[in-house]
Amino acid sequence: EAGVAQSPRYKIIEKRQSVxxxxxxxxxxxxxxxxxQILGQGPKLLIQFQNxxxxxxxxxxxxxxxxxxxxxxxxxxxxQPAKLEDSAVYLCASSLxxxxxxxxxQFFGPGTRxxxx
Amino acid sequence: xxxxxxxxxxxxVFKGAPVELKCNYSYSGSPELFWYVQYSRQRLQLxxxxxxxxxxxxxxxxxxxxxxxxxxxxxxxxxxxSAMYYCAxxxxxxxxxxxxxxxxxxxx
Numbered sequence: 496e497a498g499v500a501q502s503p504r505y506k507i508i509e510k511r512q513s514v515x516x517x518x519x520x521x522x523x524x525x526x527x528x529x530x531x532q533i534l535g536q537g538p539k540l541l542i543q544f545q546n547x548x549x550x551x552x553x554x555x556x557x558x559x560x561x562x563x564x565x566x567x568x569x570x571x572x573x574x575q576p577a578k579l580e581d582s583a584v585y586l587c588a589s590s591l592x593x594x595x596x597x598x599x600x601q602f603f604g605p606g607t608r609x610x611x612x
Numbered sequence: 613x614x615x616x617x618x619x620x621x622x623x624x625v626f627k628g629a630p631v632e633l634k635c636n637y638s639y640s641g642s643p644e645l646f647w648y649v650q651y652s653r654q655r656l657q658l659x660x661x662x663x664x665x666x667x668x669x670x671x672x673x674x675x676x677x678x679x680x681x682x683x684x685x686x687x688x689x690x691x692x693x694s695a696m697y698y699c700a701x702x703x704x705x706x707x708x709x710x711x712x713x714x715x716x717x718x719x720x
Contacts, residue, residue, distance in 0.1 A: 499655075526706060535712065537711050538710050539710070543705065550705050551707055586656065600658050601708065603656040605655055
């Protein structure tokens with residue numbers, strides 16, 4: 496089956512500019528995640544969607560980051576305006592909806608490497 | 613706050629030697645723990661999960677609630693095991709909290 500798709504793979508912008516990332520999850524996966532991975536650290540969850548509703552966005556810097564999943568499939572993550580500390584790899588993942596007693600494996604995309612100058 | 617600690621940034625071993633990647637966690641509940649792996653130029657992927665009690669690619673990991681540890685072990689390292697390994701703790705709603713990762717280098 497096709498995996499999680501992300502674009503672009505690389506992006507270089509200057510601080511205060513805007514940027515958007517796109518993610519297409521595995522077909523049929525109801526849950527979609529955006530992670531931020533700063534160099535030398537593990538991925539950190541920014542936002543989690545269940546279909547087109549937000550489940551958890553407690554670690555999303557809402558003054559500059561936004562995300563949407565309008566039709567419950569594709570998702571976009573936007574940063575406006577970008578700061579130097581936003582330089583990171585942005586990972587999208589998807590999973591089947593978690594059911595009672597089961598653990599949903601998360602499938603990751605290749606990531607978008609963002610450099611803010 | 614829930615936390616996952618991987619104390620080693622880099623672990624270097626010779627081919628055929630035993631491997632142990634350390635992971636400690638803090639969690640106020642019954643934990644669900646995973647190991648994810650990222651090979652060079654590949655995506656992050658699930659290696660194993662503690663509830664499955666399975667061995668994948670010769671790796672095993674046992675949950676020790678007394679020591680709050682979930683160390684990843686393999687008796688004989690292979691060169692193809694060289695990768696970045698992340699320990700992760702699952703919270704409510706399928707949210708994963710990752711450790712900082714350990715690079716495993718297997719030398720010939």
